[in-house]
Every structure is written in C-alpha cells, then in structure tokens.
Amino acid sequence: MAKATAAGLDEAQANGLAEMWEDGEDRLGPASARRLLVAAVDAFAARGYHGTSTRDIADRAGLSPAGVYVHFASKEDLFFRITLLGHERTLHNAVTAVQSVGEAGPARRLHAVIEAQTTWQARHHTTARVVEYDLPCLSPEHYEQVAAIRRKITALVRGILNEGVRAGVFDVPDVDGMTLALLSMVTDVARWYPSNGRQSPEQLGTLYADLALRMAAPHSSDS
C-alpha cells in the first residue's frame, strides 16, 4: 500500500470527506498538507480532539509523527484551520442558499436556509461533528474568530424571522428562542447522522425546512 493511500484515507475518500477539503488548486498547500487535514478531520470526528493523537493523524496521512509539524505549527493549529474553514464554508452555504431564492419573501428564505444547512450537516456530518462539538479546545483567540462566524449564521436566521414577523407572514412570539431552537435542530444532525433512519441529506433538509415553516407560520389556535 502506497503512502498516499495509507490507513483510513481510502475510507475518507469514499465518504465524500476528501472532496469537501479540495480547493481551487492548492491554497491548502502541498498534497501532504491536504492529506493531513482530511486525516485529522476523520480522526477528530471519531475520537474527539483530546482523544486523537498527532501520531494517529500522521499515520492516517501516511507520514511520520514529525511530518505533521512540517505543515502545521501545532495540533491546535491543525484543529483551528479545520474549524475555521468548516465554519466559513457553512456560512457560505447559508448565505448562498438565501441569495438563491432572491426576493422571494421570508417563508421561502427560511425554507431555503434551513434546508441548505440541514442538508449540509448531513452530507458533511464527519466534518460538521469536528466543527461543532470541540470548540472549547480552541485557544481563546481562535475560539473568538470562530464564534464571530457562528454569530453571523445566527443573525442570518434571526433576520429572516424578524423580517417575516414584520411582514405579518410569521407568528413568532420569541424570535431569539426560535432561532436557537432551529439552529439546535440543524446542528444536532451532525451528532447522530446517519445512524437513525435512512434518509438522504436532501430528504432530511426538506423535512426540517418544512418543520421550520410550521413553527413560524400563523396557526389556527390563535386566540
């Protein structure tokens, strides 16, 4: 078995994990750096930040333990790059989804963003798990950078809800609370997918988006 296809990496490729970490040509650096990123995502997702050793990661990437430090300053640096890139792409996914429906009104926008984010979490559940659940392992400065992106995602959803309430097409007593609930629903997909049920990412996206609309819609039991 050649180095480039060392233990675990084939699996990662079958996963669609590798393609998530491909890049225009190589802003991510040489091939080994990209292999390390993919290997690290896989390992972190399986055993968590503290449960993963740098030797684990190096092995999966087909490098010696010291090989990691040719491309990354530290284990935390490697983790940070994954987390930051993952968040940037998640935000981009959300923004793109909202833009793609144009000025179609709050309901369509809400549906689009929830669908896109849910599908994303399911399709990239390995990456999403790393990105969502080990944030406290980041240094305070790095954490803050990532938190800023998270706030943008939250603001995007909250903005759509507020817009809908203002336009009278949503009935949402507690916009902040519902924003939290929606993001929880979506985020949590990364924790369990694909173990419960056999839905495709797209089916799940549609389902959750429909549920979001039900939560926001004016309902008959208004009194």
Added chain:
Amino acid sequence: MAKATAAGLDEAQANGLAEMWEDGEDRLGPASARRLLVAAVDAFAARGYHGTSTRDIADRAGLSPAGVYVHFASKEDLFFRITLLGHERTLHNAVTAVQSVGEAGPARRLHAVIEAQTTWQARHHTTARVVEYDLPCLSPEHYEQVAAIRRKITALVRGILNEGVRAGVFDVPDVDGMTLALLSMVTDVARWYPSNGRQSPEQLGTLYADLALRMAAPHSSDS
C-alpha cells in the same frame, strides 16, 4: 480548606450539580464516592472524557490519585456510572411528566414531555453535557445499555406523535423524522445553555413545548 470542600466542589454545589447526585441515603456508596462522581461530572463536562485525567477528578474530590480506584474500577467505570444514572433519571423525568397529565390527550402529553425534558436539560446542563456527548467513549457493552434507555425515550415521544396522528389531532407527515427533530432540539440545549440568552429552564421548557405543538398541529396551508 478541609478535604470535603476541595477545589471545584463548592462551585459544583452552588451549581445544583451536587443535589442531582444525591441519593435516598447512600446507594451511591460513601461520601467520597459521591464526591468523586460530582467531581467527575464537573470535569467531564468542562473538558470531555479524554480531556479529563483521573488526577483532575481526584484533586477536585480532595483525594489522592489512587483514591479514585478505591471506589471505581477504572475511569471508564466512573464515566459509565454517571452516564447510566443520568440516562435513567432523564427517562424517569420524561415518563413522570407524561403520567402527570393523565389521559389528557396527545397535545397535552406532547407539551408535557417536551417541556419536562427541555427544562431538565437546561437545569442539569452540566450533567446533561456529559451524558449526551461522550457516549462513544463507553465500552461497547456499556454503550448498548445506555442506548437501550435512549431508545425508550425516543419511543415515548414517537408514541405520542403516533397517537395524535391516529386521533386526528396531529398532522405529521413523517413521525420518525419529527421525533428526531424534537429530540435534537431538546438534547442540544445541553450544548449551549446557559450561554445564549437569559431564559430560565422553565421559560425555555414552555417555549420549546409550544414550538413542538406548532410542529405537530394541523395547519391552514393544507391542500
């Protein structure tokens, strides 16, 4: 400072964490064993299973490193007891909530269970974090025991939804999917509470229970 109030334990008590781990008299064993449990919950919640050392735990409980092994066979054993007890109490919380509304109909039952579980996750967010997010650290046998309890909780919620659909008071196209979404919403509270917003556990419980009813209720846009 006396042993019984070693570093971290005072905080845990102010938390309401300790009271969660009190017991009839002492099915949990001697006082030191209970202190170890509380200390371990606190440490696991803060840094995860792999990020917590047995020396951490012993320190917080005011014991020497070896003191842990007087009461627990291993770090995993300690973690398992926490996880199992936590799950048993969560299940009990859900069942009690449903029973407390008697034969009040699916809507009232759904509201009761979501409210109770959400409130629980918020009030015991430290324990809940340990119990929900490090399950893969359990041995396969222990994991299966805990998974069995989780399936009961899932079945409880799904049962209420099915009941409501049969009775014609709910309109739920995908019962399994909505069950998953509801439990995600509830579970995820442990991840962020209390950092976002200043809601009390009870307020959050009411909010989420109301959202659950909106998701299940027949709605005007039926065609």
Added chain:
DNA sequence: CACCAGTGTAAGCAAGCGCTTAGCTCGGCG
C-alpha cells in the same frame, strides 16, 4: 486484646503524549 474489612496514601511503572532536533533526500538553479 487480636483481627479484619474499609478507606486512604506515597511512590512509581509502563505507555503514550505533544513536540523538537539533527540529519537525510531530492529537484531546481547558478
């Protein structure tokens, strides 16, 4: 008294940790 089970500690073992160092190989360029 002797004895013992229960509870605790001091010391330390083997293994694993993140990371560094010194040195190798190799392609490109003068």
Added chain:
DNA sequence: CGCCGAGCTAAGCGCTTGCTTACACTGGTG
C-alpha cells in the same frame, strides 16, 4: 558541478497518562 530550500524521518526529550503496589490508619467485632 555546488548549493539551497522544501519535505520528510529517526530518535528522543520531558512530561502526563491510567493504573498498581505496598503500606498505614481507623472503627467495629470476636
């Protein structure tokens, strides 16, 4: 050719890990 920087490794440093061992103290029971 000689030289250089990039990529990589073998070896290993200092430290921490989960856990064990050998021993000490205590209160209750014969």
